[in-house]
Amino acid sequence: MTNKQDSDAYKQKRKFFDKLLTIYGRKPVQEALQQPGIEIHRLHLADSNKPAAVLDEIICIAERQGAEICYHSKQALSRISKNAKQDQGIAVDLILHGYQQADAFLQNLPRQFELIALDGITNPQNLGMIIRSVAASGIAGLLLPTKGGAQIDPLVIKASAGALFRCPIIRCDNLHDTLSQLKAKGAQICALSSHATTSVKDFNPQGAAIYVMGNETHGVSDDIAKLCNQHLKIPMSNGVESLNVAVTASLLAFRSQI
Amino acid sequence: MTNKQDSDAYKQKRKFFDKLLTIYGRKPVQEALQQPGIEIHRLHLADSNKPAAVLDEIICIAERQGAEICYHSKQALSRISKNAKQDQGIAVDLILHGYQQADAFLQNLPRQFELIALDGITNPQNLGMIIRSVAASGIAGLLLPTKGGAQIDPLVIKASAGALFRCPIIRCDNLHDTLSQLKAKGAQICALSSHATTSVKDFNPQGAAIYVMGNETHGVSDDIAKLCNQHLKIPMSNGVESLNVAVTASLLAFRSQI
Known part of the structure; x- marks a missing residue:
């Protein structure tokens, strides 16, 4: 050979x-x-x-x-x-045909796509619900780092209600590196944060957009936040400070369809 | 006297x-x-x-x-x-100033409003998340029957992340009766169901709309479904059959704002 x-x-x-x-x-x-x-x-x-x-x-x-x-x-x-x-x-x-590594995804980037990226989501229920919503929404996929957060385990599979096996999932070893590569190829990297001044309603990306969900308590980590070229909030009433992260991810994944 | x-x-x-x-x-x-x-x-x-x-x-x-x-x-x-x-x-x-009984709400109906109504939601985590999303969304409130579902307990309060104390909640003893009264006053009663043919995207109510979320396993109960004048679905991809009920409620509560 x-x-x-x-x-x-x-x-x-x-x-x-x-x-x-x-x-x-x-x-x-x-x-x-x-x-x-x-x-x-x-x-x-x-x-x-x-x-x-x-x-x-x-x-x-x-x-x-x-x-x-x-x-x-x-x-x-x-x-x-x-x-x-x-x-x-x-x-x-x-x-799983919906399962791939980030380098494979980067080699065949669609012109326009949306991803949900997870930065330190630790609760398996939240991860499972996010997988279920991303799969159902039809967006390009979920960018899931192999470290620093909940991993695919029985609790996650259960919370995904079987959607894990149908969800486009992109694995990466280092979220910062993968987001940097996506940004270099023209994707908008958007941190979701209750402190942001731009509402998601006013953000209508042309081309690719990655919505980064931060840790349940601490939000998007500092080094990832620095990398982002958009900081977006979901407008909130009644003095509520934040939404459940799986709800936030679902709102982003489905917003063009509801 | x-x-x-x-x-x-x-x-x-x-x-x-x-x-x-x-x-x-x-x-x-x-x-x-x-x-x-x-x-x-x-x-x-x-x-x-x-x-x-x-x-x-x-x-x-x-x-x-x-x-x-x-x-x-x-x-x-x-x-x-x-x-x-x-x-x-x-x-x-x-x-709680956001807390009231259905008859009080019925006596002072706004001309246009949206409610999320719960028909047999049993999981306290789901109820807590729904309360959190309804409070944050700014819609008129959550219609919560006193029977046949999860009630406000420590798990629900925790899952609501404090939003319980800021959420407009309307209590009713009998959901069917209250929905009938709301319907008689002109509100659209909408059952969310994955079997429905109308997508929420194509439903833009003038006036009042109540979105009824059914039990996690069995969906909206038969007698409530019969009462509804709309059956709506959230469009789903990848063969996923349903979303988490708290996610569905959140999508409905927030859809005009995202």
Whole structure:
């Protein structure tokens, strides 16, 4: 094999693995596999699992799909699930076509698009609700950093009411870097803040816009706020200071449709 | 005193008591009393309470306001709080100017207004988020039945992030009756449903509109749905079937402002 072929094969492989999402826990895995059109790459089981009806059902679905089924020691399984406490001896790699890495998204930027970006959202209920609303809204996607916030876990999957498997999600390792790259390509980076002076109603972007939601208590972090070229507020009455972050994200995602 | 004076005095008293909201639990009461502009009618304490800094602080605020402080047996207190398990020996009657009964609201109907009405919302987190969004949105209020759904409790107060004390809330005993009366006065009664064919975007009411949110699992109940003269959906992408009910309520409450 030449170096060129080698590199192409690597890229193909990388592209494939970038579409994988690993989830764990018996109920979350069972419910995921019951979703219409779900694709399984590999099912991982701990060889210490005792027989259980839920496992039989999961194995049956995986076999029907022709998915690979791998048995591991409990310890090896927890390295796959990355959550020994909650994996319950099971994990599954799903192929999600709406799931991609930021560099892939950056390489094929649409001319006009909207994203919701999360900067340190820590509550799994909020993350799940945001995923549900972004998926339903039809905007280009959710920009979700791999660090510094809630990650996709059973609580998030539950709060998303299955929408996780249908949501366009763009993963990035470093939110600041990815937003900088998007800004360099002409996207408006908009921090949502109750202290902003411009109302979202007066902001009608031509081209691309990324709406950054900050942490539930502290808001958008300083370094991200500095990067933003827009600071937007949702107008509020009755002296209320802020909205739930999942509500704010939903208002932004849906505003052109309601 | 004449009968007329008697009846007027009764009405005044009734009007006053209709503005009272009783909340309980040490932390919820403490946080409520820390809200700017909060008015206390009566503070109720169990005489079995052991000394505690949080109680001292609460009593101090009540005394400063000149509020009546009443001591009760534990049992009598639980009849006031209506929640012996969670009252922690304390309850407070707050005077909330945004709080009223449906008959008072019906007597002074604005020409044009919007309400969010709840038909069997059971999750306290959802109720709290809805209260927060309705308060912030500036619409005329939240129509909240006294039965058949989550009631104002410490979890709801927490999820509302203090907005409960600033939210226009209209209480009714029977949602069907109140909606019928509103309909008779010309208001559009709109059920939100993912099965509806009209999109909210195409609905621009002249006059009054009440948006009814149904139960998290079963949606708007049959008898209420029959009463509605509009059935509206929020358009959804990616095969997502429904949104979180607090998100739906927030989209309706805010749609003219975003």
